Amino acid sequence: MRKRNVTPANGDLVRLMNNQHHDDLFRRHPRNPILTPADWPYAINSVFNAAATLLPDGTTLLLCRVEDRRGHSHLCAATSDNGVDGWRIDPQPTMLPDPENYPEEIWGIEDPRITYVPELEQYAVVYTAYSRGGPGVSLAMTKDFKTFQRYGAIMSPEDKDAALFPHRIGENWALIHRPVGPIGAHIWISYSPDLWHWGSHRMILEARRGAWWDANKIGLSPPPIETPRGWVILYHGVRQTPAGCLYRLGLALFDLQTPERCLCRGDTWIFGPEEYYERFGDVGNVIFPCGYTIGPDGDTVNLFYGGADSCIALAQGSIQEMLDWLDRQGSVMGPADGW
Numbered sequence: 001m002r003k004r005n006v007t008p009a010n011g012d013l014v015r016l017m018n019n020q021h022h023d024d025l026f027r028r029h030p031r032n033p034i035l036t037p038a039d040w041p042y043a044i045n046s047v048f049n050a051a052a053t054l055l056p057d058g059t060t061l062l063l064c065r066v067e068d069r070r071g072h073s074h075l076c077a078a079t080s081d082n083g084v085d086g087w088r089i090d091p092q093p094t095m096l097p098d099p100e101n102y103p104e105e106i107w108g109i110e111d112p113r114i115t116y117v118p119e120l121e122q123y124a125v126v127y128t129a130y131s132r133g134g135p136g137v138s139l140a141m142t143k144d145f146k147t148f149q150r151y152g153a154i155m156s157p158e159d160k161d162a163a164l165f166p167h168r169i170g171e172n173w174a175l176i177h178r179p180v181g182p183i184g185a186h187i188w189i190s191y192s193p194d195l196w197h198w199g200s201h202r203m204i205l206e207a208r209r210g211a212w213w214d215a216n217k218i219g220l221s222p223p224p225i226e227t228p229r230g231w232v233i234l235y236h237g238v239r240q241t242p243a244g245c246l247y248r249l250g251l252a253l254f255d256l257q258t259p260e261r262c263l264c265r266g267d268t269w270i271f272g273p274e275e276y277y278e279r280f281g282d283v284g285n286v287i288f289p290c291g292y293t294i295g296p297d298g299d300t301v302n303l304f305y306g307g308a309d310s311c312i313a314l315a316q317g318s319i320q321e322m323l324d325w326l327d328r329q330g331s332v333m334g335p336a337d338g339w
């Protein structure tokens with residue numbers, strides 16, 4: 001791992017070019033896409049960006065973002081024994097927006113992330129609530145993905161791409177999120193004693209600038225992955241091009257006890273749109289993971305992602321390979337200083 005916190009030296013470029021093949025950290029499943037609108041038991045426009053978790057009996061549950069033909073989204077659960085096929089999809093929406101009680105949900109609820117919280121014996125679902133003021137972050141707790149206890153908006157607009165850590169850090173709960181303001185769209189962490197009141201906000205990962213793949217706008221993808229070496233964070237970078245946006249995935253590692261401390265960040269993206277179901281759709285050139293499950297070996301990462309805002313796909317990787325890659329390719333970062 002190299003020490004650096006600003007611009008890469010030419011040595012970095014030579015190293016990248018000598019690397020004949022890009023490391024293939026995530027491998028697409030041959031059955032992709034694993035879920036499409038045609039699978040849905042009711043009329044929808046699109047299904048994408050699913051949260052994921054393993055239920056106690058080993059069943060994979062996806063909480064999918066489903067968009068109707070008004071353009072508004074809701075969440076719908078799909079379960080499968082092997083996490084690849086044989087999906088059982090709720091016959092009706094599992095969680096609808098509730099704008100009468102939660103006005104911030106007026107234009108739909110999107111992009112959920114699930115974290116199982118052992119202390120509470122519940123799943124935390126953190127999602128984007130699309131309000132008149134823009135997207136904000138909302139939280140709901142559930143035991144069964146049938147009934148949900150809503151906490152309402154926990155981060156005001158404009159904010160999204162949020163997930164809860166599975167346990168307290170010290171005494172407080174911790175949430176990663178991505179507020180947008182005059183200083184840009186960077187990744188932040190906030191803390192709460194009770195899940196209702198949030199503070200101690202810190203920027204933890206800054207979008208780079210200029211020609212970088214992750215210039216100007218980044219956001220958390222699935223919830224943090226806890227490893228003995230630290231929290232592995234998969235984040236998306238949004239490159240604005242004259243032909244539209246390109247959503248790709250990068251990797252960073254944060255300190256276990258002090259998760260606002262970035263230990264290391266990769267320079268290159270590790271996964272990006274290549275296949276037809278990622279290149280073409282309602283919004284082309286988008287891969288957007290919101291969830292993962294860990295295999296029985298404790299190392300395999302099953303990453304579930306939206307393809308081109310039009311389907312759900314699966315790619316598989318390894319925690320150890322991600323850590324090894326960060327050791328080889330990653331740079332030690334200084335504190336985020338963009339504000």
Ligand code: BMA
Nearest residue numbers: 049110111283286288306309
């Ligand atoms: C982001 C989110 C995602 C979506 C992506 C590409 O801002 O809204 O849900 O997949 O844009 O459209």
